[in-house]
Amino acid sequence: MGILYLASFMKILILFAHPRLSGSHVQRTLSDAVSSLSGVTFHDLYAAYPDFTIDVAREQALLAEHDVIVLQHPFYWYSAPAIIKEWLDLVLELGWAYGPGGDKLHRKFLMNAISTGGADAAYRRHGRNRFEITDLLSPFNQSAHLCGMAYLEPFVVFAGRWLTAEDLALKASDYQGLIEGLRDGHIDPMTRLAKAYALPLAFEAQRLQKKRHAT
Template sequence: MSSPAPGRVLILFAHPALHRSRINLAMMDAVQDLEGVTVRDLYEVYPDFHVEVSTEQELLVEHDVIIWQHPFYWYSAPALLKEWMDVVLEYGFAYGDEGRALHGKRVMSALTTGGPEDAYDRAGYNRFSMRELLAPFDQTAHLCGMKYLDPFILHGVNQFSPEQVTAAAASYRKRIQELLA
């Protein structure tokens, strides 16, 4: 397998109800035109959930930064992103004695939540911090030999004004540009 081109970012986007999301649409629009960024809308590519493993693995090899962008549904990823992880990050490719294809790559969660930031705290109604709730993503990255970066999280997005949506999308674009550098 060939080595990745420097600064290539693969955004694996998963939103099962994109037509209802102002913020995720704005985030995707904000980064679509960036050179070195590949946006992959998993629900558009795989509406039947039949993930093409070899294609997805090739894309992973071609990029050095992987973004898992999705709404934070039930303290996890939407079903298709979980399916993607289950079949693409397989033994012998992503982990195991021979599974070193992803070693050294960076990975980041880019999440949106409906609840406010203080809800994601031990004293909040979700009882755990976001870092604690994201432990399975962190461990997945670790098992695959990747570095799990600090997540990009937008809380309380259902209450965002149009101005806040624009500002959040610009902030996301800036974070992706930093990863391209």
């Protein structure tokens, strides 16, 4: 698959959401690491829509312009802050993102970049949180699938608040590296698909088409 899907430049859209950025050290450090990278659009949803009135047309235009969509947010209540939900509800319209004629997101990539309060170990079947992060993220996973997108392995900063400054800096540079790698094509997103992710049909069709061209 990786051979067929040749690495290339990708335009990256980071949809960022934190309702109280001034109180968040981890998310601020992560944001600082990626917000001014060239070829990366960093979009602070709470700043853009402090009154929650999301401009659907503008958001759809942004999505159309980019290849990789990153949802960067704290992992509140095993999910995302409220504005991400509002964004999903309003922007991913029937007939645009999914359903008949809804092919505008086909063959794009979706990834969550999250920070958690609990430690890695807590997110285990026998841990305090009883589920794996990837299990808890399954609504995003399925949403991506419905929209014909490839869903990538999440980038996670566990127990961010308890990290030392050096460890946090390291995490931030990992994150930056990942984003830059995806942007420049050093990292093929197809090699970072979420565990056991079955690509939607949109990708299959493309693969078959490419195969036909090859023969």
